[in-house]
Amino acid sequence: TQLLEQSPQFLSIQEGENLTVYCNSSSVFSSLQWYRQEPGEGPVLLVTVVTGGEVKKLKRLTFQFGDARKDSSLHITAAQPGDTGLYLCAGVSRSNYKLTFGKGTLLTVNP
Amino acid sequence: DSGVTQTPKHLITATGQRVTLRCSPRSGDLSVYWYQQSLDQGLQFLIQYYNGEERAKGNILERFSAQQFPDLHSELNLSSLELGDSALYFCASSVGVGGDVSSYNEQFFGPGTRLTVL
Numbered sequence: 001t002q003l004l005e006q007s008p009q010f011l012s013i014q015e016g017e018n019l020t021v022y023c024n025s026s027s028v029f030s031s032l033q034w035y036r037q038e039p040g041e042g043p044v045l046l047v048t049v050v051t052g053g054e055v056k057k058l059k060r061l062t063f064q065f066g067d068a069r070k071d072s073s074l075h076i077t078a079a080q081p082g083d084t085g086l087y088l089c090a091g092v093s094r095s096n097y098k099l100t101f102g103k104g105t106l107l108t109v110n111p
Numbered sequence: 112d113s114g115v116t117q118t119p120k121h122l123i124t125a126t127g128q129r130v131t132l133r134c135s136p137r138s139g140d141l142s143v144y145w146y147q148q149s150l151d152q153g154l155q156f157l158i159q160y161y162n163g164e165e166r167a168k169g170n171i172l173e174r175f176s177a178q179q180f181p182d183l184h185s186e187l188n189l190s191s192l193e194l195g196d197s198a199l200y201f202c203a204s205s206v207g208v209g210g211d212v213s214s215y216n217e218q219f220f221g222p223g224t225r226l227t228v229l
């Protein structure tokens with residue numbers, strides 16, 4: 001069974017601060033996806049990282065895939081209240097392309 | 112708006128009852144996935160259908176079943192409900208069954224059905 005551990009589980013910060021969320025596994029994945037979920041809604045895909053060491057930027061969000069394709073991080077610069085939400089990472093299996101989700105990091109950005 | 116629709120939005124029922132959750136995928140998507148989300152377990156994959164056929168099974172209980180119809184909409188049936196079945200149930204859809212091209216693995220989630228079993 002492939003497991004993804006996300007840390008921290010909860011994060012409450014002030015507007016303007018920087019933060020990093022981690023997603024770790026002992027398994028190698030074909031690719032890794034990051035989703036954001038807001039209350040009352042389904043997860044929305046933010047980005048997919050595919051190559052070991054790959055870095056992708058989405059405005060103030062920077063995503064990195066570990067060299068061994070087992071872990072990933074999400075860094076947010078100058079967080080804003082609109083960034084508040086549950087951030088989920090999901091690993092794509094190399095064998096059957098099934099997604100395995102981490103339990104998520106609940107981020108609250110206070111104005 | 113992801114293009115995936117789910118009904119109902121909320122469902123309150125009693126233990127021992129049976130309910131049916133409905134999902135319509137994005138136009139053109141052939142795969143439908145069902146997930147259960149709870150505070151302690153996170154988002155758990157239940158089952159996947161592709162073009163009407165069961166494709167993959169995850170942590171789905173025997174009391175639960177699903178099907179995908181010729182028009183590609185899907186239903187998840189939950190029976191003999193227990194208190195622990197209270198959760199958010201999400202449907203997601205994708206173009207195909209996944210592959211080495213990253214876009215093949217992109218799933219689009221509906222807004223979910225919140226099930227409360229009393």
